[in-house]
Amino acid sequence: MKYKKIGYWVLIVIFTGMMTLSSVLYLSHAPAIVSGFQSLGYPVYSLTLLGTAKLIGVISLLQTRYTLLKEWAYAGFTINLIGATWSHLAVGQPIFMPFILFLVLMGSYLLWKQLAKNSPAKTETRVGGFAL
Numbered sequence: 001m002k003y004k005k006i007g008y009w010v011l012i013v014i015f016t017g018m019m020t021l022s023s024v025l026y027l028s029h030a031p032a033i034v035s036g037f038q039s040l041g042y043p044v045y046s047l048t049l050l051g052t053a054k055l056i057g058v059i060s061l062l063q064t065r066y067t068l069l070k071e072w073a074y075a076g077f078t079i080n081l082i083g084a085t086w087s088h089l090a091v092g093q094p095i096f097m098p099f100i101l102f103l104v105l106m107g108s109y110l111l112w113k114q115l116a117k118n119s120p121a122k123t124e125t126r127v128g129g130f131a132l
Contacts, residue, residue: 001118004111011108016058018101019077023058026051040087050080067116074109081105 025033026047034044053076060066060073084098 001115004115008108008111008115011104011111012061015077015101015104015108016061018104019054019058023051023054026054039093040091042087054080070112074105077105078102 029044029047033047037044037047057073057076060069061077063069081098081102085095085102088095088098
């Protein structure tokens, strides 16, 4: 159990660190990021949207109270990374980085679910019928 917890935190820190860096580069409209987005055929204004969404997702993954919020963050990052992988494939660019990040994300998700299954039950907060 201890090793799973350490593994989870190592993977989540690597992933959220990369996503935070990505978010900062997106929000600052770094020239390399802008040219990369244009080479994929995406409009530059989407950098602000994605950068903001990634920051919110990072916060959601690092918090430990609201499991539904964390599930949605995992889903959002999964969609983002599948889309990034597909976009790079479509224009003939390497897919190494989004694919590796996807594997790190999935590893952290699987460890998180195993840890949650083995931890004592917590009381849930309900909002509008949803368990948070």
